[in-house]
Amino acid sequence: MTMQVIETLAEGLKREIKVVIPAKDMEQQMNERLADAKDKVRINGFRPGKVPVAHLKKMYGKSIMAELVNEIVRDRPSAILSERGEKSATQPSIKMTEDEAEAEKILSAQADLEFTLSYEVIPPIELQPTKGIKVTREVVEVSEDEVNEQIEKIAESARSFEKKDGAAENGDRVTMNYLGKVDGVAFDGGAAEDADLVLGSNRFIPGFEDQLVGVKAGDEKTISVTFPSEYPAANLAGKEATFDITVKEVAAPSAIELNDELASKLGVESLEKLKEIVRGQIEGQYGNVTRQKVKRQILDQLDEQYKFETPASLVDAEFENIWRQINTDLAQSGKTFADEDTTEEEAREEYRKLAERRVRLGLVLSELGEKAGVEVTEEEMQRALYAQLQQFPGQQREILDYFRNTPGAAASLRAPIFEEKVIDQLLSEIDVTDKTVSKEELLADDEEDAEGASKADKKKAAPKKKAAKAEASEGAEGEEAPAPKKKAAAKKKAAEGDAE
Template identity: 80%
Template structure:
C-alpha cells in the first residue's frame, strides 16, 4: 500500500492511497483458498472445487468485500501511523467510472481512493494557576421553604361545596360548549370540567365571567382567543361558551402538617420540609454551577487561540443557526427586530461556534491528560435519564443509541465535560460568596450570557440562548402561564 500526501494546508489534509492490483488479488486468493474446504458446489466433492472455478463464481463479490473493508478500516490505521487525529470522520472518495470499477474488482487495476480530513490542532496545555472564580452561594431561609411547600400543597388542597356565589379561589365544576360564529368547534366541549377561579388556566376573560355564578346557573360568555393561540383556526377569533354550573366549592385551609405530607406521599411534615429544601438547594446549585462553569470557560477562552477545524465549526454553527431561526419563527420576529441584520448575526454566531469548538478541544485535552474517563455505569445512568423523559418509547430509544453512529458520544460528551470541570475546580482558586437569590438568579445577559467580544453586535436574547446551548448549558426560559393539559376539549377552551 502506498500513501501519498496530496494536500497539507493548515489543518486540511488529503491523501491518495494506492493498493496494487497484485496485492488485492493475493488477498482475494487467500480468501478463496480458505473458502475452498467449506463451499459446496454441485458436481464437486467437498474441498475439490478448483480455485479458478471459485474465482469465476465469487471473485468479484470477494473483491467488493475487500474494498469495503479497506475503506472502513484502513483510514484509522493510516492516521494512526501518521500520528494524526481527524476532527471528523475522514471523507473517502473512489472512482465513479463503471469500467474502472470493474477492472478493480477483476484485479486488473490498482485500487485507489482519496482521504480528505482535518487534523485536530496540536497545542500545549497552559497552567491554570491564574484562573480564579467566585462561587455564589445562597442561604435558604425557612420562609422560602414554607412558601414552596404551600405552592406544592395547592395540588392537595381540599374543596367543600358551598351554596353561595363563586368567588376568586373557589372551584367551579361545569359543562361548557364553545362556538365560533354560532358553530361548535372541535375540542370546545367538556362535561364536569373543574376550574379554580384565578388560576389563569383558561383563555383570558373566561374565568372572570364565572365569578358570581352559583350551582344551577346557566350563562353564555364571550371571549376572544389570543392572536398567538396554538390552534390557528381559533387564534384571534371571538367565541361564545354555553356554561352550566354544576357545583361551586370553597377551598379548605392549607396547613403544613403530617396530614398534608401524607397526601403528598411523604411520611411527615419534617421530611417534606427536608425534601423541599433539598429541591431548592438543587435549583440554586445548578445555577451556581452554570455560573462557575461560565467563568472557567471565559478564562480558558482567553488563554487559548488556535485554528479550529472548519468542519467542526460548520456543524456547531449549523446547530446554533437552526435554533436561532426556530426561535425567531416561533416569536414572529426578524433580525431587524433584534437590532441586527442576518449578516451580522451570522458573523457573531460563527464566533460562538468557533469558541465552542476551541473550548471543547481544550477541555478534551485537559481531560485526556488528567486520565478522566466516563464509566459504563455513568453511560447507563445517562441512558436511563433519556428513557425516563420518553415513557413508552424505551425500546425505540435503546435501538436508536445502539444503531446510530455517534449517538453514544452525545451521551458521553456532557458527562466527560462536567468531570473535566470538576477536575479544574480542584486545581483553581475558588472563592465562596454568599449572595441573595435575586443576585444569583439575575439574568445579566451582557455579563453572564455573552463573551466580551460578542456584546456589541449579537442580539442579546438570542445570543444568550445560543451560547448557553453551544456550551452545553440551558438558557433560562421566559416565564409564561402554563395551559392545562387534562383533556383535548379543555385545551381548546383555554
C-alpha cells in the same frame, strides 16, 4: 502489503491523501485467500482439497477481490491517520474511481487500487494552565419561610373544597362549562365541561378569572378576553375572544395547616420529614442554577484563553442544528426575524459565532478531559439511557433500538456526561470563591439587569451572552440554541428555579 500514501492537499485544516496499493500486492492477498479456501469449498467434479486454484480464481477471484477492497477502504483510513498523528474532525470522505472499466481492472488485479481520503484535522491544542481561572459560586441559603411557602404551594394540590351558596371569591373553586369563540366561531380546544378553576390561580387567559369573581351556581355569563400576543397557538395569538360560561358549582377552600396530618396526605410520615424533602428540592433547584452560572464563567474564560481555527465541517454541522431549532421556534410562535428585532442575515451571523464557539470549547474540554484521564463509566451510560427511556413512556423498545442501531447515538449520551465530569475536574483545580446571595440575585437575568447599557450595546453583546447561556445549560456542543428572544415561559421557569 505495500501501500503508498501521498499527501496531495494540506491547506489550513484540510487534508487530502492519495493511497495506492500495487495490483501485484492485491493479487497476492487474493491468492492467499483462495489457497485458504481451497480445502473448504465443495465443487461438483472435484474431490475436497483438489480444486485447482486457477479454477477457484475464475469462480471467486473477483468477489474475493471486492471483499479485500471493502476491507481496505473500511480499515486503512484510521490506520493512516494514526500513523500521521492526526485526528479527523469527521469521518473521512473516500473517493474511488467511478469508471466501470477501471474498476473491472482493479478487481481483476490488472490495475493498482487507488483511493483518496479527504478530511479536516482536529488542530493540535496547547493546553493552558487552569490555575488562573477564577469563578464566583453564588450560594443561596434556604430559609424556613421559603420551605413553608413551598409546602403551602404543594398542599394546594391536596386542599379540599366545600360547596358554598354564595358568590365566588378569589381562592374559590368554580366548576363550569364553557365554549370559546373568535369572531363568533368556536375554535379547537376552546370548550370544556365540568372544568374546575381556582380563581386567582392565573391558569387561564389574563382577565378570564377576574370576570368570574361574584358568580354563583346556576349563573350563565359571557366574558370577553384577548389572547396574549405571545400565545403559543398562532391562530389565537392577539385575538379577541368570547366565552359562554355556565357555572355548575362554587366551592370554598379549606384552610391549610402545616402539620403531620398534611404531611400524611402528601404521602410523607411527618411534617419534619416533609420539610427536609422540600428543602432538599429547593437547594437542588438553586444548585442547578449555581452550576450553570459557574460553568458559564469557566467557558467564558476558556473562550478567552483559546483561539484557534475550528474544523469547518464541525461548525457547519453545529450551525445547522442551531439554525433548525431557531426556525422551528419561530414557526411555532408564528413570528419572523423582524418580530425579533433582527434580520435573517444578522441572526445567521450571530448563531454561526455561537456554533464556532461551541465547537472550539468542545474540543478544548475534550483535550482537557483526555489529559486528566476523565472517563465515562458503563454505569453512567446506563443511567443516561434509563433517563432517556423515562422521557418516552411506551416507546422504550424503539428508544433502545435507536441507541443500539444508530451510529453515534451512544456518543450523544456520553458527550454531556464527559463534559460535566471535565467541569468537575476543573472545579477541583481552579480558584472558586463562594458568595452568599439572595434568591433574586441568583436567578437574575444578567441581560435584563445590566444597568446603563444602551440598546445598541446590549444588542452587540447578545450573541456572546446567548452562547454562554446555551452552553451553561446544554453543553459546549449542545444540540439546541436559545430562541432569538427569551420567551415568557422560559422566564417563568427561571423565576421558579426549575432550571435544567
